[in-house]
Amino acid sequence: MTEHSSERPKGRLAVASPETKQVAILPPLREHFPSSERVYEGELRVPFRRIELGGGEPPLQVYDTTGPEGCDPRQGLPKLRQPWIDQRAPQSDGNHSQMHYARRGLITEEMRFCALREQVSPEFVRDEVARGRAIIPANVRHPETEPMIIGRNFLVKINANIGNSAVSSSIEEEVEKLQWAIRWGADTVTDLSTGKHIHETREWIIRN
Structure with missing residues (x-):
């Protein structure tokens, strides 16, 4: 019989509060965009979203902000740069x-x-x-x-504002907000947190 440890998975991101829950990983891209897949171009692996069209039309390739899939938020995203x-x-x-x-x-x-x-x-x-x-x-x-x-001479970019307050929200909720904002097309995310553990919260946001 397998024993389950009560310890949290270790990663490069720690939390100050023992009440912080495990941060969820978003579902695969295809769950929300069933006709799309993420493709990469060039040696730098620049991401695009390829949309399959009906009626014999060729696929449509569009700008993609969704980021790498399946990454453990406790480990953070790969250090691309x-x-x-x-x-x-x-x-x-x-x-x-x-x-x-x-x-x-x-x-x-x-x-x-x-x-x-x-x-x-x-x-x-x-x-x-x-x-x-x-x-x-x-x-x-x-x-x-x-x-x-x-x-001014480039594509329009979308910003999403997120942030905790003194009365509500937590690190895992802020990271989840970040993930969903990027999934639905935000190019940049601004953290306006005013509650507890601000520096720690921002570290999680930057790493994810």
């Missing part, structure tokens, strides 16, 4: 911003990733960032993020 960050580190002068690289004439992996997502050239992305007309939110402390670009 870590190899890119590490590769640039030896030549770094301390400024790691995408604007800094763009103004030096460099095209980073993040710029190439955004270019394929937006169906434009990497040079166009670099030039728009260098001129201050677009930004790529890609802090080196957030290597899990899939690069995206915000600017």
Whole structure:
């Protein structure tokens, strides 16, 4: 007979409150989009959602924000950008911003990733960032993020606001809000928490 341990699964994300419940993993993408699948393009594995159409029409490929599937929230998402960050580190002068690289004439992996997502050239992305007309939110402390670009000459982006309060919500609820916001199309998520364990809550949100 198998014995079940009462201990929580260990991961790189811990919780301060023993009352924190296990964070749920979202159902597979196909459960909510039965005619869709996540596909990847290029060596950087840029994600898209491919939608199967009826009537003999070819599949439609659209921008995808849903992120990796099946990841344990206690472990966090894979660190997609870590190899890119590490590769640039030896030549770094301390400024790691995408604007800094763009103004030096460099095209980073993040710029190439955004270019394929937006169906434009990497040079166009670099030039728009260098001129201050677009930004790529890609802090080196957030290597899990899939690069995206915000600017007047790019696709419209959607932000979702989430956050706990002094009277309600918890870490697992905030992570679940984050997961659902991304599943339904949010490009960015802003945490407006005002309750307990704010720093811990934000760490969970950033890692997921």
